[in-house]
Amino acid sequence: MNLQIFVNALVNAALIAPPAMAFSLLFGVLKFPNFAIGGYITLGAFAAYTFNVPLGLPLPLATLGAMLFTGFVVWLAHVWVFKPMQDQSAVTLLVVSIALTLILESVVRLFFSADVRGFDIPLERPWKFWGARITREQVEIIACAVVLATGLHVLLRHTRIGRAMRAVADNPMLAAIRGVDAAKITALTTVLCGAIFGLTGVFAGLDLVIEPLVGWNLTIPIFAAAILGGIGSPYGAILGALLLGLAEELTILVLPSTYKIAVGFVIIAIFLLLRPQGLFGTAEIKK
Amino acid sequence: MTEAILSVTGLRSGYGRTVICDDISLQVSAGQITCIIGPNGAGKSTLLKTIAGVVPAIDGSIRVAGVQMAGLPAARVAGSGMAYVPQEANVFRALTTHENLAMGGWQDEGRTQAARDRVYDMFPDLKPLARVPAGNLSGGQRQMVAFGMALMLEPQVLLLDEPSAGLSPLMVGEMFETVRRVNAEGVAILMVEQNALQGLKTAHEGIVMAAGRIAMQGAASELLNSADVSELYLGSRI
Numbered sequence: 001m002n003l004q005i006f007v008n009a010l011v012n013a014a015l016i017a018p019p020a021m022a023f024s025l026l027f028g029v030l031k032f033p034n035f036a037i038g039g040y041i042t043l044g045a046f047a048a049y050t051f052n053v054p055l056g057l058p059l060p061l062a063t064l065g066a067m068l069f070t071g072f073v074v075w076l077a078h079v080w081v082f083k084p085m086q087d088q089s090a091v092t093l094l095v096v097s098i099a100l101t102l103i104l105e106s107v108v109r110l111f112f113s114a115d116v117r118g119f120d121i122p123l124e125r126p127w128k129f130w131g132a133r134i135t136r137e138q139v140e141i142i143a144c145a146v147v148l149a150t151g152l153h154v155l156l157r158h159t160r161i162g163r164a165m166r167a168v169a170d171n172p173m174l175a176a177i178r179g180v181d182a183a184k185i186t187a188l189t190t191v192l193c194g195a196i197f198g199l200t201g202v203f204a205g206l207d208l209v210i211e212p213l214v215g216w217n218l219t220i221p222i223f224a225a226a227i228l229g230g231i232g233s234p235y236g237a238i239l240g241a242l243l244l245g246l247a248e249e250l251t252i253l254v255l256p257s258t259y260k261i262a263v264g265f266v267i268i269a270i271f272l273l274l275r276p277q278g279l280f281g282t283a284e285i286k287k
Numbered sequence: 288m289t290e291a292i293l294s295v296t297g298l299r300s301g302y303g304r305t306v307i308c309d310d311i312s313l314q315v316s317a318g319q320i321t322c323i324i325g326p327n328g329a330g331k332s333t334l335l336k337t338i339a340g341v342v343p344a345i346d347g348s349i350r351v352a353g354v355q356m357a358g359l360p361a362a363r364v365a366g367s368g369m370a371y372v373p374q375e376a377n378v379f380r381a382l383t384t385h386e387n388l389a390m391g392g393w394q395d396e397g398r399t400q401a402a403r404d405r406v407y408d409m410f411p412d413l414k415p416l417a418r419v420p421a422g423n424l425s426g427g428q429r430q431m432v433a434f435g436m437a438l439m440l441e442p443q444v445l446l447l448d449e450p451s452a453g454l455s456p457l458m459v460g461e462m463f464e465t466v467r468r469v470n471a472e473g474v475a476i477l478m479v480e481q482n483a484l485q486g487l488k489t490a491h492e493g494i495v496m497a498a499g500r501i502a503m504q505g506a507a508s509e510l511l512n513s514a515d516v517s518e519l520y521l522g523s524r525i
Contacts, residue, residue: 163386171378174373174378176341176361178365180362
């Protein structure tokens with residue numbers, strides 16, 4: 001087994017872990033699996049592309065702009081689409097979120113066509129070490145993912161707002177009884193998660209390509225990582241992403257790489273059958 | 288009779304168009320324990336939820352220390368000198384004991400440290416459990432966390448919805464002892480109890496609810512000795 005498999009798995013995990021954490025966080029406060037994340041990620045990638053290529057901003061600034069833009073769009077989607085439907089069942093909201101992803105992708109296609117694009121960054125040779133290769137962008141993606149995961153940990157565990165986010169996710173009624181403005185905390189969570197989806201769009205544009213389906217192709221792996229770690233558990237999502245990344249890379253050893261996308265589905269199926277609460281979730285006993 | 292800290296007049300509430308509680312008037316005096324008993328479906332829990340702002344009041348007035356609370360949402364009622372402990376889901380299961388107490392002090396973070404120390408003094412058993420998620424605690428320990436969280440902002444009146452529900456017989460006695468201890472600190476208590484006998488024995492005042500209205504009210508000792516109450520709610524005691 002060579003080192004390249006682990007490098008690729010790590011890059012995959014770095015790409016999947018932040019949005020899987022955001023997906024889990026969003027599920028915690030909104031209580032439905034939001035499949036619009038594919039559309040949000042695509043939007044983030046194209047927003048960063050617009051800032052970077054036609055407008056000529058350096059990539060770090062374009063990334064910041066894309067994060068703000070996607071955060072705003074996700075908040076808007078919450079206020080205009082999901083909040084008015086909050087009394088509907090989770091399945092209804094899931095279907096609505098799939099529709100929203102299709103709408104967002106179509107809008108992107110309308111303005112940018114289905115052409116494959118890339119950021120305006122200099123081409124560099126990959127670094128080589130012990131027979132493995134890694135690009136500068138991939139190292140940056142891993143570093144950003146580590147910083148982001150650490151930042152989210154500090155936010156959730158050691159700040160007043162983070163504690164309120166966890167409290168609202170855990171028991172929104174009790175949070176209101178204790179004086180927390182649950183609507184405000186939910187809105188803040190959507191903006192934060194939106195910014196993370198925007199950043200994922202940039203990562204995907206760096207590691208893969210920028211095209212209207214870029215977000216949709218990441219949706220199943222993100223969902224699989226979140227389920228693997230225990231949906232609603234942002235920390236579980238990190239481990240879920242690492243295991244998924246490794247599983248995808250190991251599959252390539254025995255199967256053609258076109259089957260890689262199936263790994264997410266298989267993991268979802270296995271976990272929903274055998275351990276629906278995931279690795280970190282707690283089993284609920286219905287009385 | 289001492290001064291009323293909680294005063295409810297002509298209160299009506301319910302869900303949608305369905306009226307559950309009607310024409311409720313009651314007073315809770317400062318430092319007193321008042322226990323509401325009654326059959327299932329009498330509207331006891333809905334009454335408590337309405338006073339706490341969880342269920343909106345349709346009509347009537349709710350005053351805490353003279354300040355009108357009717358019509359305010361739960362988040363605004365919190366920190367008004369009144370704290371509500373729901374019957375179920377009354378702790379944040381994913382948060383530690385320490386964090387649960389911090390959430391109790393959400394509206395006045397500056398007081399959290401001192402308030403938490405006070406709660407740990409009152410419930411010393413909670414201190415070793417500070418870092419344990421509330422979801423991993425026993426029913427009795429969770430009830431203590433729920434009480435502690437409600438006491439963080441030093442309320443003048445505490446609303447308890449069936450505090451003994453779901454506890455083992457041994458824990459029920461301890462729980463009523465805790466209610467007395469909290470009351471001894473000067474906190475008035477309005478509690479709903481299915482365990483009518485223990486509830487009335489603990490309380491100073493008693494209220495009997497039936498079909499959404501107050502059927503009887505008076506000193507808890509009088510209700511305990513009332514033939515009607517004994518026959519209907521206290522089982523085979525007499």
